[in-house]
Amino acid sequence: MAKPTRVWKFGDVECALFEQPVEGKNYARKSFKFQKSYKDKEGNWKQTDFFGVQDIGSIALLSQKVAIEVIAYEKKQKIAEEPKEEYGKGGFYE
Numbered sequence: 001m002a003k004p005t006r007v008w009k010f011g012d013v014e015c016a017l018f019e020q021p022v023e024g025k026n027y028a029r030k031s032f033k034f035q036k037s038y039k040d041k042e043g044n045w046k047q048t049d050f051f052g053v054q055d056i057g058s059i060a061l062l063s064q065k066v067a068i069e070v071i072a073y074e075k076k077q078k079i080a081e082e083p084k085e086e087y088g089k090g091g092f093y094e
Helices: 053-081
Strands: 006-010 013-021 028-039 045-048
Touching: 006 053, 013 053, 028 053
Parallel strands: none
Antiparallel strands: 006 013, 013 028, 028 045
């Protein structure tokens, strides 16, 4: 399995971001995986992508944090790619 680009954690729940470049394009397709850690009967750490009612709050908070950060990052990237106008040319000052 591919390594995640970034991982966020909140309590036992984590969200991993995976990015796959799109051929011929200047962007990557993003997908997210939520999972939680727990100890089994023998005390070994395991991971699952099944959640109980008690996990819903953690998933909601983590989802909101991830969404805000990813959307803000994409907006910042889009602004950085836009051509800059020279001061005094175009717009209000012309």
